[in-house]
């Protein structure tokens with residue numbers, strides 16, 4: 001007799017607080033943004049839903065088994081009428097224009113789910129399954145070599161994206177996915193043993209379709225492989241495209257020129273990459289504000305890196321007002337004592353040579369003037385970057 005199918009466990013309301021922190025808001029199902037799903041459901045007569053991988057502003061992402069090709073996949077179900085819908089066209093652009101997509105998360109297939117009563121469709125992109133994002137793990141718990149390997153692989157992917165003429169425009173700790181050991185050959189129950197069983201609650205019964213509110217899985221660190229992938233192209237553009245919205249969230253990843261009326265570019269991606277590199281190296285972002293918020297902490301940036309270029313004065317636009325004291329430099333590479341001190345405090349166990357290499361990398365990535373900032377191709381060839389990778393045997 002075939003074993004009973006395993007669809008995870010319903011949990012009681014006391015465990016619900018764990019969902020509140022990690023799962024999507026249930027209102028998204030009420031207003032039609034999210035498509036209700038049940039574990040065990042078969043989509044497009046082919047993909048059997050096995051677990052929840054995560055969610056974003058415009059999507060829920062599920063782990064499913066492709067019963068035709070017999071492999072695990074990630075299904076990103078995109079909310080109708082959102083910028084997420086644009087992602088497919090940008091993905092097609094990437095597949096055509098980018099020379100090497102081996103560390104870029106591109107789709108395998110796509111299909112539509114129809115909601116008849118509202119005449120609405122949800123686009124579903126099918127991806128290979130990757131691991132958690134940098135933003136969802138405690139990165140300091142990973143070995144230094146894994147972190148530096150991720151820094152290098154992500155930079156390689158970014159260099160490839162740029163060489164295809166595409167600006168990512170939204171690099172943050174959610175755009176780096178780690179690699180994970182494959183489980184395609186395992187049964188559903190064996191997968192649950194490795195990844196944890198789905199914990200779920202029924203969605204409200206008055207929705208147009210039955211569904212479950214599922215806590216996203218947490219991949220154990222011992223399943224993470226030393227690989228990193230660049231993902232999430234919902235805001236990407238062809239280089240040179242004029243955009244109205246110049247700034248990027250969260251603000252601690254946004255290049256400062258974007259707050260001064262200069263549009264996103266390869267260089268602004270490199271600023272965001274340097275923030276991501278710092279997050280991998282330190283375990284935290286040097287410009288994140290303790291209190292969160294949506295405005296950049298420019299005074300803190302000026303304290304760490306010195307004054308902003310003088311020719312930016314008068315162009316600041318965002319919440320709050322600019323201050324004359326923020327400006328006054330020519331905007332070249334930044335070798336400040338504060339940045340040096342920050343590296344020392346964050347990684348006191350490292351040697352002076354290693355710290356000087358890190359200072360050299362950050363000073364070129366955090367160079368204020370975008371036209372003088374190091375490019376992805378230059379950083380891959382940079383002597384300090386290569387020496388740092390060698391220290392970690394990457």
Ligand SMILES: Nc1ncnc2c1ncn2[C@@H]1O[C@H](COP(=O)(O)OP(=O)(O)OP(=O)(O)O)[C@@H](O)[C@H]1O
Nearest residue numbers: 053054055056057058059061074127128129130232
């Ligand atoms: N291929 C994948 N493999 C494993 N997990 C994935 C995959 N793609 C996405 N995820 C998970 O789903 C989450 C949401 O995905 P993604 O960031 O692409 O959604 P989004 O709606 O575009 O989000 P946002 O625009 O808010 O960043 C990710 O943070 C990640 O945890």
